Amino acid sequence: xxxxxxxxxxxxxxxxxxxxxxxxxxxxxxxxxxxxxxxxxxxxxxxxxxxxxxxxxxxxxxxxxxxxxxxxxxxxxxxxxxxxxxx
Numbered sequence: 488x489x490x491x492x493x494x495x496x497x498x499x500x501x502x503x504x505x506x507x508x509x510x511x512x513x514x515x516x517x518x519x520x521x522x523x524x525x526x527x528x529x530x531x532x533x534x535x536x537x538x539x540x541x542x543x544x545x546x547x548x549x550x551x552x553x554x555x556x557x558x559x560x561x562x563x564x565x566x567x568x569x570x571x572x573x574x
Contacts, residue, residue: 491504500511508515 492501493504494500495502495509495512495514497514498509498512500509502509
């Protein structure tokens with residue numbers, strides 16, 4: 488490690504003395520060089536829908552609207568190909 492750098496207290500990467508954040512983990516002096524799961528983001532003005540608590544978990548069994556039409560067209564195409572191959 489050079490004299491114009493220091494070791495990140497969070498991840499151990501070499502950080503330039505003039506750097507605002509660690510290039511490896513994103514820790515900085517403002518967050519106290521904390522791990523990502525310990526940083527308090529509640530003090531930031533994050534728009535609705537972008538925070539970790541705003542994400543909806545994926546719903547099991549939910550398919551996009553286009554799934555059924557594509558499945559029907561695929562089945563019809565395979566059936567037509569099978570009929571042509573016989574005939």
